[in-house]
Amino acid sequence: MRKQLVIGIMNGTSLDGIDFVLTEIHKPLSSKQKPKAKFHAEKNFSFPAEMKSQLARAARHELQVKDLARLHHDLGRFYAECYKKLPPAFKKAKLIGLHGQTVYHEAPRATLQIGESSYLSTVSGKTVISDFRSADLSLGGQGAPIATLFHEKILAGNLKTKSRVAIHNLGGISNLSLISKKGVLLSFDTGPANMLLDLYIQSRTHGETAYDHSGERASKGKIQEPLLRQMLNHTYFKQAPPKSCGREEFGESFLNQFKPNLVNLDLEDALCTLTELTATTIAEAYKRYAKPLPEAIIFCGGGAHNLFLLKRIQAQLPNIKIQTTLDLGWPVSSIEGAAFALLAAYRFWEIPSNYPKTTGAKAPALLGKITKSIR
Ligand SMILES: Nc1ncnc2c1ncn2[C@@H]1O[C@H](COP(=O)(O)OP(=O)(O)O)[C@@H](O)[C@H]1O
Ligand SMILES: [Mg+2]
Structure with missing residues (x-):
């Protein structure tokens, strides 16, 4: 068949x-x-x-x-x-x-x-x-990762000789595959995508709000720089790929560690800071491990609906074209x-x-x- x-x-x-x-x-x-x-x-x-x-x-x-x-x-x-x-x-x-x-x-x-x-x-x-x-x-x-086959064969499609693109999934965890004409060059988890944002908004709203729609609430907040710097100190971000992570690293226990700082913040400021954590660790992952940088990042997963997150990633990677898989005919979900x-x-x-x-x-x-x- x-x-x-x-x-x-x-x-x-x-x-x-x-x-x-x-x-x-x-x-x-x-x-x-x-x-x-x-x-x-x-x-x-x-x-x-x-x-x-x-x-x-x-x-x-x-x-x-x-x-x-x-x-x-x-x-x-x-x-x-x-x-x-x-x-x-x-x-x-x-x-x-x-x-x-x-x-x-x-x-x-x-x-x-x-x-x-x-x-x-x-x-x-x-x-x-x-x-x-x-x-x-x-x-x-x-x-893991095993969605690589689809990323390379279907989404990256027919690349020109010198071009490099990344397929980047924003689920609970954030995962990228860097692809050139020669095939998959690199694939690893950069850290959290939505998981910390979801857990935080769910706990602050007593389960009433499942996620920050389009990143609207985070977009109204201010980044808490000292807290962000502390979070960026996590050893996972310093490890070179291959590496993978999950709820064990970036779930409830991660949030609990910063609870004293997070509970006193406005919901908007906390979400803004957590969104910046995701955006910064993604941008840093590209700058450190994906050189020369890809021409485009094609995002998928529920986090690709988070327009504020995409905006913050674009701000840190200004020369890369930011797209979603919808541009290729595949809904991000x-x-x-x-x-x-x-x-x-x-x-x-x-x-x-x-x-x-x-x-x-x-x-x-x-x-x-x-x-x-x-x-
Ligand atoms: N409209 C939206 N705005 C912001 N975030 C969204 C939106 N839709 C989905 N998400 C986020 O995407 C997550 C689900 O993404 P998904 O790719 O299904 O992850 P997983 O593979 O971990 O289940 C939701 O929990 C939420 O954080
Ligand atoms: Mg899902």
């Missing part, structure tokens, strides 16, 4: 919900050719409140085995429930790529994505590919889901899809495990 409709499903560290992305994928006809992909549709589902709070607890490593096992199956059933509510166009897909919810990541020792795939396979009658990271770990890799649709197609075609140079694996690997339905 040359052309395939594939559903990719992603729920990231932000716990803002599940993105289902319907993608049309064309198989490369030779190893020299690139695959093609086209965005068809997306649908987002929020987690039921109880499940969200259990997922947050799981991510903080607070659950007992019994509760984690239950959550693994509850989430699996929830994927299947969401599937039933998808618009009819989605049902034409033959294949599903399911990332699952990361609840633990300590690469290369262990990684765990939960959300049992059997329910989705049974309800949809389709083949589901999941557990995309373990095969890379088995070869000594980090199992569709990229991670579409990346797992592409990875599922590669597994189905039995083509390796990790990038040993960026994950640190010893060899190429087929990523993902297959769950087939009898229907």
Whole structure:
């Protein structure tokens, strides 16, 4: 089969919900050719409140085995429930790529994505590919980043000889892939994107406001320079890539460390300072590790809706063109889901899809495990 409709499903560290992305994928006809992909549709589902709070607890490593096992199956059933509510166009897909919810990541020792795939396979009658990271770990890799395939093959497309672009995901965490004609040069997590902003506004508004829409509130605040400097002292920002981070580094414990300074601030000033932390650590990551600087940064992920954040990044990197994936026909919230649709197609075609140079694996690997339905 040359052309395939594939559903990719992603729920990231932000716990803002599940993105289902319907993608049309064309198989490369030779190893020299690139695959093609086209965005068809997306649908987002929020987690039921109880499940969200259990997922947050799981991510903080607070659950007992019994509760984690239950959550693994509850989430699996929830994927299947969401599937039933998808618009009819989605049902034409033959294949599903399911990332699952990361609840633990300590690469290369262990990684765990939960959300049992059997329910989705049974309800949809389709083949589901999941557990995309373990095969890379088995070869000594980090199992991350793995959206690199989509970034390079689909988004960076046909670059001119000398050009360099970055694909930059602003989820809970901020991650970049620097790409030239020769392929992926570098890919790593720069630090927080939205996670600290979300946690802070949620705690100050007692859960009423989930995030700072467009960065409007932060844009009304003032940067608290001494606090910003203290936050920038975190050792993670001083490490050279390859490196990856998560809620462990930039979640509740990071905010708690600065709580005495943060609680006394106006909400706007605190958000402004946290936004500046994200913008500065992103700009510094480019200046230190991505020289010569790329001509353009193409942003994706929910943080690409944060216009104030993009403005602050542009202010610190004035010579780089700032774009979003929407300029290429992909809604910013569709990229991670579409990346797992592409990875599922590669597994189905039995083509390796990790990038040993960026994950640190010893060899190429087929990523993902297959769950087939009898229907
Ligand atoms: N309109 C918006 N304005 C500002 N931030 C937004 C907007 N929409 C989404 N976000 C941010 O993006 C986050 C979700 O991004 P996402 O790419 O789904 O991250 P993850 O992969 O971690 O789930 C939200 O929690 C929020 O912080
Ligand atoms: Mg999300």
